[in-house]
Amino acid sequence: MLELGFTKAERLLKGDKAGQRVKTRGWIYRTRHKGKMVFTVIRDSSGIIQATLFRGDMEDENEFEDAKKALVESSVEVEGILVKEPRAPGGYEIQVRRFRIVNFADVFPITKDQSEEFLRDNRHLWLRSRRMTAIMKIRSTVTGAIHEFFRNRGYYEFTPPILQPTQCEGGATLFEVKYFDMKTYLSQTWQLYAEAAIFSLEKIYDVAPTFRAEKSRTPRHLCEFWMAEMEAAWMELEECTEVAKEEVGFIIKKVLEKNRKELELLGRDTKVLEEMIKKDFPTITYTEALKILKERSGMEVEWGKDLRTIEESELMKHFDTPVVVTHYPKEVMAFYKPIDKEADAPGPVAKCFDMLAPEGYGEIIGGSERDTSIEEMKKYLEKDGEDPKNYEFYFDTRRYGSVPHSGYGLGVERVVAWISGIDNVKDAIPFPRTPSRIRP
RNA sequence: GCCGCCGUAGCUCAGUGGCUGGAGCGGCCGGCUGUUAACCGGCAGGUCACAGGUUCGAAUCCUGUCGGCGGCGCCA
Numbered sequence: 001m002l003e004l005g006f007t008k009a010e011r012l013l014k015g016d017k018a019g020q021r022v023k024t025r026g027w028i029y030r031t032r033h034k035g036k037m038v039f040t041v042i043r044d045s046s047g048i049i050q051a052t053l054f055r056g057d058m059e060d061e062n063e064f065e066d067a068k069k070a071l072v073e074s075s076v077e078v079e080g081i082l083v084k085e086p087r088a089p090g091g092y093e094i095q096v097r098r099f100r101i102v103n104f105a106d107v108f109p110i111t112k113d114q115s116e117e118f119l120r121d122n123r124h125l126w127l128r129s130r131r132m133t134a135i136m137k138i139r140s141t142v143t144g145a146i147h148e149f150f151r152n153r154g155y156y157e158f159t160p161p162i163l164q165p166t167q168c169e170g171g172a173t174l175f176e177v178k179y180f181d182m183k184t185y186l187s188q189t190w191q192l193y194a195e196a197a198i199f200s201l202e203k204i205y206d207v208a209p210t211f212r213a214e215k216s217r218t219p220r221h222l223c224e225f226w227m228a229e230m231e232a233a234w235m236e237l238e239e240c241t242e243v244a245k246e247e248v249g250f251i252i253k254k255v256l257e258k259n260r261k262e263l264e265l266l267g268r269d270t271k272v273l274e275e276m277i278k279k280d281f282p283t284i285t286y287t288e289a290l291k292i293l294k295e296r297s298g299m300e301v302e303w304g305k306d307l308r309t310i311e312e313s314e315l316m317k318h319f320d321t322p323v324v325v326t327h328y329p330k331e332v333m334a335f336y337k338p339i340d341k342e343a344d345a346p347g348p349v350a351k352c353f354d355m356l357a358p359e360g361y362g363e364i365i366g367g368s369e370r371d372t373s374i375e376e377m378k379k380y381l382e383k384d385g386e387d388p389k390n391y392e393f394y395f396d397t398r399r400y401g402s403v404p405h406s407g408y409g410l411g412v413e414r415v416v417a418w419i420s421g422i423d424n425v426k427d428a429i430p431f432p433r434t435p436s437r438i439r440p
Numbered sequence: 441g442c443c444g445c446c447g448u449a450g451c452u453c454a455g456u457g458g459c460u461g462g463a464g465c466g467g468c469c470g471g472c473u474g475u476u477a478a479c480c481g482g483c484a485g486g487u488c489a490c491a492g493g494u495u496c497g498a499a500u501c502c503u504g505u506c507g508g509c510g511g512c513g514c515c516a
Contacts (some may be wrong), residue, residue, distance in 0.1 A: 003496090010448075034471040054473070071467090072477095087474060111466050112477050113452035117508055173514090189516095214514060227516060308513080354516090366516060411516030425516095437509065 006077075013090045014426040022094060024049065024287055025077040027111040027128070028070055028105070038067045041089065042078060045133070047261075048083075050093040063099040068367055073128070075102040104399040105315050123431055124440045128263035134262035138255055138413035139416045143207050145146050145254035146410075149247050150205040150306035155230065158204035160190030166390045173213035175223075183219035189409060191336070192394050193229035195370060198405055199397065207412065215435045218309075219424040220362060222413060224433040231407035237340075237369045240406035241324045244365050245281045245412070251287055252277050255419050261359045272359070276321050283324040283353075287345050289315055293411045303346050312362050319358055326353040335380035353408070363419035366409020374398050 006023050007062050009194040026044035033039070036055040041048050058064045070076070079098035084091065110118075110125055114386070119126045121173070126132055138185045139215070163177060174185040190206055210227040230243065252273050263270050273429070284292070289307065297314045306328065316323065327349040330339050337350035352368035371377050374395045378388040388395075416428035426432040431440065 030475095030477065032478060033472095034475060034477055037473050037475075039475045040477085050476085052474075056473090085474090088477080089476065107450075107467060109450060109466095114464060115452070115509095117446095118451070120508090210516075212515070216514065218512085219510095221515075225516070252443095306514090310512090315514065363516060405503055411460060414516060 006072045008046040009044050009090075010048040011043065011227075012049050012094070012296045013047065013092050015082075015092055015347060016390055018084050018092065020082055021079065021097070023077065023079045024051075024094065026074050026075070028074045028076060031067075033068050035418075038064065039307075040067060040070075040076075040078075042094075043128075047090075048130075049197045050087070051080065051094045051096050051099070052093050053099060054083075055245045057095065057097060059097050059100070063101075063288070066101050066104075067193075069104075070101055071105050071107060073105040073108045075105070076100060077102060086363040101177070102316065103330060105344050114295065116342060118431070119438055120426070120437065121440070127430060130265060132427070134259075134265045134367065135416065135420050135422065136430065137262050138259045138420050139412070140287060141255050141258045142251055142416050142419070143226070143228070146205070146247070147208055148254070149250045150230060153203070153243075153301060154200045155203040155205045155232075157362075158190075158194065158201060158206055160187060160193040160208060162187045162208060162209065164192075166192070175188075175211045179401060188212055189227070191231070191301065191407065191409075192391075194229065194407060195394070195397050195405065198231050198233040202233045203230075205233075210409075212338065217435065219417075219426070220414060221434075222425055222429060222432055223435060225244050225425070226412035227409045228412055229409040231405065233403050233405045235369075235406045236404050237326065237353065237406060240324065240367060240408060241283055241353050241355075244353075244367065244408055244410070245322070245324065248281070248355065248364070248415070249277050252419060263420070266420050266422060268419075272320075273419065276358070279321050281322045281324060281355075282319065283326060285327040285343075285345070286329065287327065287351065289325050292318060293386055304329045304331060309362060312359060313360055316356055316358050316362075318362065321358060322364070323356050323358075324353050325356060326351075328352055328354075332366070334375050335384060335386070336371050336375070337368040338376065351406075357418045357423075359418065361414065363411075364414045364418065365410045367406065369406040371403065372402045372404065403416055 006025050012022060012024060024042060026042045029043035029048050030041040038053040042051050053064055053067050055059045055064050072108045077100040077216055078094055078096055080094040082092060082097035083095055085093045110122055147284050165184055165186050174188060177184050177186060188210055192207060194204060207226060207228045208223060211224055211408050216284040256273055261413060262272060290301050290303060293301055293311060293315055296318055299314055327340060327343050327345060330350045331349040333352055339351040340351045341349050343349045350368060355365035356362060357364045381388045413425040415426040
């Protein structure tokens, strides 16, 4: 009754209302007419159901004429008898008595033939597609699961500023924003602020927009994306990687629970995901990763070089679950990632990690323990050409009761794309922003 | 930052120096009582991205501009 007697398509397809007079409303997804009949398929947020009109069965013949001329995406309220009908998609259809047009749609520009460019130009309309609807539902589950995961473990949601005066990631490009007569930048991580907050809340997380002005033209990059980060006091590298594994496992479990229908619509093999979460996700070191590349792929990587996309994807051919890779060479890591003096490696390595997704999806998480030595951090900032003076407030977090702490960031769109089995993160966000696109 | 590709009807494309630039889909008109992004008949629809150049002649060749896409690097 909350829906004023309207029943969603998904509910109607369950069939228990068969034989009853029902009402539903939505948008015309498909329509074709054949003499004194009109076949329409009505779409709502839950799914689609066929509504069939016979001229002679209509309580108002004008509505039959309206139905005949109504174009795709016209909004309608439909009333009729729900019947079992094997010829209808979904097995049930409404045999229509009343067909009220709420709004006659103009010619909908998106038809059978679609190019990626056209669909991106018309993303505001393409959002109505079953594909985008399915992905957006999965995205909603993913972000919901992240909140649930951390709150269940005693983490507080903490909201960082989006306008930030300094950079953090050592070289990553920032979007500059005019701020009255000053300059500021859009956030590329909450990290510096999160590290201030753990001294009160201890365990915190967020799901927030992140901006990177990198001209990266790949299926894995966006200039505006959502990052789910966590930061925890008293936590060292190993525990941090375990939290990351549990989080990813939890997200997959939730999507399997809530979005089986959407995964199937997208052609995602759910068995792969089901099997994956039964297994432990392995942790290896960077040095071990090089060994695997050499011995099992015949790929020689010089120790000290960062793993590139090609090496990561070759490495992941040997795994069918996400893998945590720790202890990358300090030289290629950001200033705040501390050297692990006890590590067994050919050179200085950092207490840091990435999580790589299987099936060619690559890096989904990056994180580390945080350096507690102001002197060390200053040394590496200067090496990167940064002025340590800009980081005084950050160094303050090390001056008053500093403790070991760790954190990481998870790329929401990358996780959504991977779990959904789609080939581009640009479809994992409603309105993607790339180096060459800020519309619509 | 580096390398490559594309731009022709609302959409997807064909046309690569020579007659008035084509098809399918979509739209409009008509037909059809079981359609499955139906079928049959008819109609409308073009700044060949833009600017300049070469040529008797340019959608087609050249130069530039604009817009978009892909790969690498970098990252989540």
